[in-house]
Amino acid sequence: MSEPTFTLDGDDVPFTEGQTILQAALGARRYVPYLCFHKDFKPHGSCKVCTVKVNGHHAAGCTTPARAGDVVESQTEELTELRRDLVQFLFTEGNHFCPSCEQSGRCTLQAVGYELGVTQGHYNPLFPTRPLDASHPDVLLELNRCILCELCVRASAQVDRKHVFALSGRGLTKHLVVNAESGRLGDTDLAVEDKAMKVCPVGAILRKRRGFTVPIGERTFDKAPISQVLVAPHEED
C-alpha cells in the first residue's frame, strides 16, 4: 500500500498517520514559515505564522492533522501577506532592537521576517516596559525580545522536569514568569545544560559571556535564508 498524500501548492506530500501538515511538509523538505513549532515538542499552534489554507479554509499547519487528499496552499501572495502581518505584530508588540541583540543573525523571528520580505514599520510600536533579569550567574533573561512561543515553558516542563518557566497575565499583558517567589531567574534551578536553554527562537534566553561569537556575514542566516536552513539535510539542533 502506498503512503497517503496531500497536495502542498500542487505537489504531493506524503505523510504518516498522526502527522500534522507542517510536520509532513518539513519531513518532505518543504518549508512553511513558523516560529513556535519545534520538532521535539507537540505542536501547540500559538504563533499562527504557519497558517495555510486547507481546502480553502485557513488553519494552523502545525496543529492541523494531515489528511489524504487535502488540498493545502502555502506559498500564495495572500498567505505571505498574512504572515507578514503576524511577524509585524510580534515586532510591534515587543522591543526588538536587532542591532544590539546577541542572537542577531541566528534569530528565527528575524530570519522569518527576511524570508517574508518584512521591512517592519507598518503598525505603531507599542514599546512595552519589560524587565531584564540578570540575576542568574550564567543566564540572561531579556523579556523585551520574548515572542511568547512557550518553547522554554514546554522544554522545562516536559524535558527538564523543572517547570522553570510559565506564563502569567493575559491578552497583551501575557508574559513569561519564572518559578520563584522573588520572580528572579537566579532563584530557580535553571542550568545552562537544560533543554529550556536551547529552544528560544529569539534572544530572550541567553548564555552570559557568549555574545557575538560569530562574525557578521558568517552567522546562520547570513549564509542562507531560513527556508533553506530549516529543510537542509543536517539541521542544527
Next chain:
Amino acid sequence: MDRDLSAILARHHHDGGRLVQILRDVMAVAGHISPGAITRVAEALALPRGHVEGVAGFYSFFATEPRGRYRVRFSDNVTDQMAGSRALAQRMLDAFRIELGEVSRDGLVSVGLTSCTGLCDQGPAMLVNDHAIARLTPARIGAITSLIRGGSPVAQWPDNLFRIDSHIRRRDLLLGAPFAAGDGVAAALARGAADVRLQIEQSGLRGRGGAGFSTATKWAACAAAPGPVRHVVCNADEGEPGTFKDRELLAHHLDLVLDGMTVAAVAVGATHGLLYLRGEYPFLIAPIQAALADRRARGLLGRDVGGARGFDFDIELHVGAGAYVCGEESALLESLEGKRGIPRNRPPYPVTHGYRQQPTVVNNVETLAAAALIAVHGGAWFRAVGTPRSAGTKILSVSGDVERPGVYEVPFGTAVRDVLAEAGALDVQAVQVGGPSGTLLAGSELGRRIAFEDVPSAGAVMVFDRTRDILGVVDNFARFFAHESCGFCTPCRVGTTLNHHLMARVCAGKGSRRDVDDLVRVSRLMKAASHCGLGTTAGNPVLDALAKFRPAFDARVASEPGPAFDLDEALAPAREATARDDAGAHLDPEAP
C-alpha cells in the same frame, strides 16, 4: 492568613483541579493573592509555583498586588455607559480622590472597570468585592461611598442595595411550560438513554450558546466515546456583553436547568456534572447550592437518582473569576481543571477528551433547559415551533434604548422588528444582535429574523437609537475584546489591542483613512488566523460597522495620517523638568 489558607485548602481537598476556586477564596479572605500565598498554595497542591502564578495572573477578578479592602468594579458594557456609568464612576473616584484602577492611600478602596456584569436590563451596575449592585444612581453611589467610609462589611450593607430584579417579559415554550423539579429526570428515566437521544434528535435542538451545533450529535458522540467516567458541563459563563437570559433562567427556572443536566447524564451515561457559573453572578451561588442540596435530599442527585438503581449523578458548582474566553467550551474545561482559560486545540473534541481528558458534553444553560422539557414532551412538541433549520424558541436579552428591557422568549424566525416593538424601541439606528461577537444590524435591516440561518444569536439584543454614536459603540466593543483576549495566539493577542488603539484614535477625531484601512486589515487577519471564536469574531463589530455606517467613519477621519500619539502631550514631561512654557516648548498637532 496562614490559618485561613489551610482552611481554604482543606475545604477544597487539596485538589489542584480546584485551583480557580481556591484562589477565589484566597481573594475573598485576603483581598489579593500575595507572592507568599502563591508559594503556599503551590506547595500544598504540589503544583509548580509558576502554574499557580499563571492562573492568579489570568483571571481579572484575581489581584496579585494589594487592592482596596473594598474593591469596586463598574460594569463597562456599552449599555452601562449609555445609562451613565462612567459619570457615576467618576463621582466615586472624586469622592475618594483616586484615579481609575488606583488604590486609595489608606488601602480602603480601589475603583476599576470590568466587562459586562450581565445586569444590562437594570444598569448601570457594579461589583463590590463579591456582591453585585444594580440600578446605580448618584444617590446610590453616595450611599455606597458612605458605607465604604464607614467600614462595615459588604455583607452587612442594606439588603435593598443587592436586589436583582427579574424582567421576564415574554414567555413561550421554555419559560411558559409548567414544570416541577424532577419532571425531566422522571421522563428521561422512563424513556431510557436511547429514546432521550432520539427525542433530542427529532426535536432539532441546536446549541443556544451561539454556535448552533446539533445537541443530538454532540450527545451521541459522547455516549459512544470510550471511557469509564463521563461528564456533563453546564456552561453558565454568560459573558457575552448584553446577555443576561441565563441569569434569569438560573434565578427563576433553576430546576429546569438542573433537570436538563440530569437528562443529559441519562442520555450520555454521565455520573458527574459541573455547573460553571460566571463570577459576575455571585448572588446566584447560594440559591444554586441550596437547590443542589435540596435535590440530593429528594433523591434527584446522588445515588440511584430518581429511584433508578445504579444511576448515580451529582453536580458540582464551579465559579469563574472574570474571563470572557472561558465561555468557549474548551477554555471552560481548562478553567474547570484549575488552569488558565486557554482554548484547546481540536481535535480531539470535548465529547471524547473533555474534562480531565474524559468524554464530556458541554451545553449552554438554555440548551439544557430545553432538553429537560423535550424529555417530558417529546421531540415533536419542540420541533413544531420555530423554522425548519432553527427549531424551538430563543430567549433574548433585550437592553439599550428600549422602554422595557428584559428577557423575551420568542419562536425562532421572529423578525427583529417584532422583538423591538414589544420591547418599546423607538427611533432605532442600529441593533447589536448576539453581542459584540455577533451581528450589527442597521435600522434598515430590522426585517431580518432571529434564526441560525439568518441572524444567529446567543441571546443579546442591544438597541441604539439615533442619538448614539455608533463609533463609540464599536470602540467599546474593541476595548472589550482587547481586555478579554487570552493572549494565546498572535493575531488575537496583538490584533485586538491594535484595533482598540485604532478605534480610540478614530473616535477621538485623530484618525485617518489609513487607520480605517488598518482596522479592516487587522479584523480580517484575526478572522482568518485566530485560535478560537474570540479572535475570529473580534473584528465583527468593526467590519459590520464599516459595511453599514461607513459615512460615520469617513466624517471622522482625515485623508492623510497624522501622528499616532499626542505630540504636545509627549513634550509635557520635558516641559515640567525644564519649567519651560515658551512657544518652542509646544508642538501643534494640527500642523502639516
Next chain:
Amino acid sequence: MKPDVPEPRKKLRVATTSLAGCFGCHMSLLDIDERLIPLLELIELDASPLTDKKHVGPCDLGIIEGGVCNADNVHVLRAFRQQCKILVAMGACAVNGGLPAQRNHLDVRDCLQTVYLTGLGVERGFIPNDPELPLPLAQVHPLHDVVKIDYFLPGCPPSADAIWSFLNDLIAGRTPQLGHGLIHYD
C-alpha cells in the same frame, strides 16, 4: 557600473537628513563608492548633510535616517513630508526607533535629572532650559508614528549594496525588493 534603467528625462531631486540617528546610514550611502558617480547623474541633492542647504525644498525623494526624539525632529520630519513626493525611512532608528528608543521605558524627567542634576560627578548642575533647545519627547518614535512613510529600508546601517539596490529600484519606478543578504535588521 550603471544602473540598469532607461535614462530619466530629468534628474530626480533628493533630500536627506539625519534625525535621532548616528549618521551611520549616511556613511553607508557614501559606501556605495564609485557608484556615486552614476548615481549623481541621475539625482541632484537638495537639503542634505552632504550639501550646505539647510531647508528642504520641493523634492521627488526624501531619505531620512534616525528616529524622532525631540521637537526639532518633528519639525524637520514634517517639512520633509510636505516637500517630498516619496519619503523613505532609512535604517533601524527611522524604522523602529532603534537604539535611542531603548530609553522609552525611562521617564524623561528622571533622565534629565540624573544627567544634569544628580548624576555622578555633577556639581552645581542645572537642566538646560534655553528656548533655543528642542525639548525631548517622552519617547523616541519611528518616523511612521508621526508622518506617512512610503518605503522602509531597514538595517543598522543598511549595507551600501542594499542602499544601491533600493535607490536603483526607486529611481526606475520599481517597488524596491531586497532579497536575501540585502534585507537586514542589524
